[in-house]
Amino acid sequence: MEGNRRHVVVVGGGIAGLAAAWHLRQGGENLRVTVLEGASRVGGKLHATEVAGVAVDVGAEAMLARRPEGKELARMVGLGEELRLPGTTQAAILTRGALRPMPKGQVMGVPSDLLALARSGILSPGGLARAALDRILPATRVSTDVSVAAYIRARMGDEVVDRLVEPLLGGVYAGRTERLSLDATMPRVAIAARTERSLLAAAGEIAADAPKDAGPVFTTLSRGMGSLPEAVAAASGAEIRTGVMVRELRRTEGGWKLVAGPAREPETIEADAVIIAVPAPAASRLLAEEVPRAAAELARIEYASMAVVTLAYPREAFPRPPSGSGYLVPAVDGRPIKAATFSSVKWPHLAETDPNLVLLRCSIGRLGEEAVLQRDDAELVALAxxxxxxxxxxxxxxxxxxxxxxxxxxxxxxxxxxxxxxxIRAAAAVSPGLALCGAAYDGLGIPACVSTARTAAARILDHLDPTGEWQDRTDSLTKG
Structure with missing residues (x-):
């Protein structure tokens, strides 16, 4: 190592890896940090590009505003003045042949107000009657984790799951409620499942507990969320290397050895500590030799694929200008498009560049729908x-x-x-100088990824500086 400088390598240059590098640098005065990213750019699924001359996100377009980690990081790297709020969050469901308003008071699709649900027209009369039975049905016993569909179907029937909960969770995970974990994806509903008899009443309590003056749920950046990774990378002071694929990870007497690059020209990199910030399949391959128990569990995390089709239309192409933020489509309706977002309506700053332009994006692909994603780009554009x-x-x-x-x-x-x-964490914990972070663990959103990055950085700093002095430096820098 260089003098008394300790070297930490972060594998993965998505927002989690970059945030980990930034947090490491805040606490490590004598720390050298290197980020290795296999792709040609940093940022992972945060990426903005020009469409019709306007910079728009083609990956994640927003982050939770009511969870602080993402906004705090944006402010710390100099993007605080670029935070923007949506012009509207009024979304609809495209089902049963029409666009129908999202019922007020719903909690991730779980209704709390039967009258609002009836007015939305999303459910059939039979579906409404079945949902209302929740008020008189005996308690549904839930002692362990179950699927979202299993619990909510038992309480409210098929249509609530298929036409409300599935499209909302599908928009986040591109997954299926029959397989998604209630505990992991809907934690407050999971608590209610163990403590309350009526899901309808529990959803009402959850909705009532939401802060009334907290402002919009989401926020973005004026140059797109795709501008965040570059800003974090620049502010971190880390060495950022793109196009460097890490192929092996091994323990050494004093730390870790990484092998990167092509097999014919391997590069060996020594490190005192390593943070793994890549998707679960890649993390599993890297940890297979040294932490096989964690690797085996990581290999069991499945991933869904999707595509985003961004379109730019002249405003006069629409008989009526779009008025809401967009709509979601239940899988049971059998349409290839799972969601549409009217970007220049949802985010007014996009319309300022060209007021005569309507920017929108269509999301295609859910778990198990790989066939539609095998179509070429022209076919996907035609579908949208x-x-x-x-x-x-x-x-x-x-x-x-x-x-x-x-x-x-x-x-x-x-x-x-x-x-x-x-x-996974228990298995990794016995390996000194190793930490994991990213979307595979505690949440897919940007704030959740940043939170895992901060925890991973703290674990590494504790390993390198067990006196805890790094915490004082971090506190003074972040508060300053």
Whole structure:
């Protein structure tokens, strides 16, 4: 190592890896940090590109505003003035042949108000009657983790799951409620499942507990969430190396050895500590020799693929300008588009660049729908255009389009996920100088990823500086 400087290598240059590097540098005065990213750019699924001359996100377009970690990081790296709030969050469900408003008071699709649910028109009369039975049914006993569908179907029936909960969770995970974990994806509902008889009443309590003056749920950046990774990378002071694929990880007497690059020209990198910030399959391969128990559990985390089709239309192409943030589509309706977002309506700052332009994005692909994603870009654009003709009455061709594919992009939090993560962390904990972070563990959103990064950095700093003096430096820097 260079003098008395300790060297930490972060494997993975997505937002989790970059945030880990930033947090390491705040606490380590004599710390050298290197980030190794296999792709040609940092940022992972945070990426902005120009469509019709406007910079728009083609990956994650927002982060939770009511959870602090993402906003705090943006402010610490100089992007505080670029935080923007949505112009509208009023979304709809496209089901049973029409766009129908999301019922007020719902909690991740679980209704809390039967009258609002009836007015939305999302459920059939039979579906409404079945949902209402929740008020008189005996308690549904839940002692262990179960699937989202298993519990909510038992309480409210098929239609609530299929036409409300599934599209909302599908928008986040691109997954299936029959497999997604209630504990991991809907923790407050999971608590209610163990303590309350009526899910309808519990959802009402959850909705009532939501802060009334907290502002919008989401926020973004004026240049897109894709601008966050570069800002974090620059502010971290770490050495950022792209196009460097790590192939092996081995313990050494004093730390860790990484082997990167092509097999014909391998590069060996020595480190005192390592943070693994790559998706679960890649993490599993790296840990297979040294931490096989963690590797085996990581290998069981499945991933869903999806594509985002971004379209730019002249405003006059719409008979009526879009008025909401977009809509979700239940899988039971059999449409290839699972969601549409009216980006320039949801985010007014995008419309300022060209007020005569309507920017929108269509999401395609759920778990098990790989066949539709095998179509070429032109076919995916055609699907999105046909959707806009049918649903919005669009009467012109788009000025520009972009297809962005996220193969294996979304980890599935299936039944037992929290126990699996606990086993992964327990197995990794016996390896000094090793930490894990990213979307595979505690949440897919940016704040959750940043939180895992901060925890991973703290673990490494504790290992390198067990006196705890790094914490004082971190506190003074972040508060300053």
């Amino acid at each position: 255009m046909a959707e806009m003709v049918e649903v919005m009455g669009v009467r012109a061709l788009p000025r520009d389009s972009r297809v962005t594919r996220w193969g294996g992009g979304l980890p599935q939090y299936e039944v037992g996920h929290l126990d699996r993560v606990a086993r």
